Amino acid sequence: MAQAPSAEVTAGSRIGRILLFLARLVLGGIFVYAAYSKLHFDGAWHLRDYQFFFAMAINSYNMLPLAVVQVMARVLPWLELLLGICVVFGFGLRWASLGITALLLVFMGALTRAAMLGLQINCGCFGYDSPKPSTELLHDSGLLILAVAVTVGAFLSRRARRVAA
Amino acid sequence: MNDGLKRYCAAGLGLALAVLALAGSLWAQGKVSPADLTVAKSLGSREAPITMEVFADYQCPQCRLFYETVTKQLIDTYVSTGKVYLVHRDFPLSMHTYSHQAAHWLNAAAAAGYYAPVEQALYDKQDVWAPTGQIEPILLGVLSPAEMKKVRLVESTEGAQLDAAVASDMALGNSKHVDGTPTIFIYHKGQQTQLPTGGVNYTLLKQYLDYLLSH
Numbered sequence: 001m002a003q004a005p006s007a008e009v010t011a012g013s014r015i016g017r018i019l020l021f022l023a024r025l026v027l028g029g030i031f032v033y034a035a036y037s038k039l040h041f042d043g044a045w046h047l048r049d050y051q052f053f054f055a056m057a058i059n060s061y062n063m064l065p066l067a068v069v070q071v072m073a074r075v076l077p078w079l080e081l082l083l084g085i086c087v088v089f090g091f092g093l094r095w096a097s098l099g100i101t102a103l104l105l106v107f108m109g110a111l112t113r114a115a116m117l118g119l120q121i122n123c124g125c126f127g128y129d130s131p132k133p134s135t136e137l138l139h140d141s142g143l144l145i146l147a148v149a150v151t152v153g154a155f156l157s158r159r160a161r162r163v164a165a
Numbered sequence: 166m167n168d169g170l171k172r173y174c175a176a177g178l179g180l181a182l183a184v185l186a187l188a189g190s191l192w193a194q195g196k197v198s199p200a201d202l203t204v205a206k207s208l209g210s211r212e213a214p215i216t217m218e219v220f221a222d223y224q225c226p227q228c229r230l231f232y233e234t235v236t237k238q239l240i241d242t243y244v245s246t247g248k249v250y251l252v253h254r255d256f257p258l259s260m261h262t263y264s265h266q267a268a269h270w271l272n273a274a275a276a277a278g279y280y281a282p283v284e285q286a287l288y289d290k291q292d293v294w295a296p297t298g299q300i301e302p303i304l305l306g307v308l309s310p311a312e313m314k315k316v317r318l319v320e321s322t323e324g325a326q327l328d329a330a331v332a333s334d335m336a337l338g339n340s341k342h343v344d345g346t347p348t349i350f351i352y353h354k355g356q357q358t359q360l361p362t363g364g365v366n367y368t369l370l371k372q373y374l375d376y377l378l379s380h
Contacts, residue, residue, distance in 0.1 A: 041358075042356075042357065042358045042359060044356060048376075048380075049373065049376055049377075052369060052372060052373035052376065053358075053360065053361055053373075054361075055364070055369050056360055056361040056364035056365050056366075056369050056370075057361040057364055058364065059364035059365075059366060059369060060361060060362065060363030060364030061364075066366075066368060066369075119363065120227070120345055120362070120363065121361075121362055121363035121364070122361060122362050122363075124361055128359060128360075128361045128362075129342070
């Protein structure tokens, strides 16, 4: 005979769910904003020419061949938007948050390299008046903690639901 | 009239004529304003559909790289064909000891009508003058003695205006939150857009300009 969950366990899981929800809102919201800032800047939408600006921003890192830079410039804002929306609304949460974690690790790798090389560039993370790579690295570190927390929370929550079923 | 008096009269007349000639030259030249110098430091047609404004520092290695790898091709392909109006703005950074001095001489050359060759010389020979601040020999390398004389005359008579033009460009840059060089603004159909710092190469810029020209 299955035992009913104790009141403490129920309260604990409710708090966990609320924290996970809040973390999803913040993390997903930041990614939606990151996409928005690449599509809307200098007071106007740039839906048709955003890729030129973002390609220049990526190219400033001097890391990738131009062909790869151009593909990334076209795709990345929309990928950030998609992942952000998925995390906020909980669609495919485990994989979306895992995707964000992976993206943040890639971004942080690029930022670390830029900071080590002393590149005087804007990071391009949130539009084109973003902070320098070294400053953005701190922001991304915080975001990475949040992303890992949401990912772990999403997997644990999924497992708990399976066990309950 | 004795010979001595005649000689004095001839010398006086000569001196008077020289003074009149110099005054006439300065009068014709007039005082250069920052707006005049902006025009003198611009290349291409003012009627071009795109205006590109570049805030640059002649002692900055990134500005040199941009000039050598982007601006030269841009001038050949877009400026000389009337598609882009290229406006230079001086933004000497305080970290570079001689960049203000270079901007001062560049403005003197621009006022005398020799902007393009002097700009190219300052970038091409940046390694030569940047450690010492010896800028005049660089100008002498690209200008004839007569042209250099003209530049020196402007520099000596209009020094304050030249510095005012540099200050005016810097004030404009500060108002646009320029914090590094080169910083590039593109104006097209009434819209101003700043290009991201550091990643502008010729291929990407060309794609963007072609996009603007086709829309």
